[in-house]
Amino acid sequence: MEIYTGKTVEEALQKASEELNKPVSELIYLDTGKKSGLFSKKVQVEVYDLSDIVRYAEDYLLNATDALGIESSVKTKLDDDVIHITLDSTHNPILIGKNGVTLQALNELVKLATSNHFHKRFRILLDINGYKDNKYSRLERLARKVAKDVQKTKTTYTFDPMPADERRAIHNALNGWHNIKTESTGEGTHRQVQIIYVE
Secondary structure, three states: OOOEEOHHHHHHHHHHHHOOOOHHHHHEEEEEEEOOOOOOOEEEEEOOOHHHHHHHHHHHHHHHHHHHOOOOOOOEEEOOOOOEEEEEEEEEEEEEEEEEHHHHHHHHHHHHHHHHHOOOEHHHHHHHHOOOHHHHHHHHHHHHHHHHHHHOEEEEEEEEOOEEEEEEEHHHHHOOOOEEEEEEEOOHHOOOEEEEOOO
16 A cells, blocks of 8 residues: 545545556545645545455455354455455355355455445455355356257246356356357346347
8 A cells, every 4th residue: 555645636646646657547545534744735545556455355354254263264366357265264164155155145245345445346256165166167067058958949048046256157158159148137136147049
């Protein structure tokens, strides 16, 4: 984190932009509301690097599992604009939960906490002991099998509601398939993927 000052927030951000050689639109910052001196009219902004965001998310998860009395460790990698966090613990099945419900809740918590803290939305994908990767592989196999049936029967197939990352796995698996398109329908936790036949 670096602190920049200016007569306005915009001026402070412009200084940060020039020093960091990044457009203002790409800066992650907080307006601290602080003045830089007793009689100064200058404002301060805190400018963060992506590593600060990763560290915050990792610490949040480690503190949450520690509060549950579960010893854990994290590894993080960045893939485009997605922060992939893999958590491993002494009680992985408990943190995954039935059908991954607890894992999904933990994922939402860390995403919300990080986004609220930095006042910016971040895409964070949490996995525990390869659970999500295995689930994506199963969903992709199922999607291809269902798509073949839809090609034959020309009847739309609708999956049960699932989280955004799992819906994305299905969309990606069937991207470019002949006579097949996928759509997400519904709202919030009721959002579903449909596999649709097209002429």
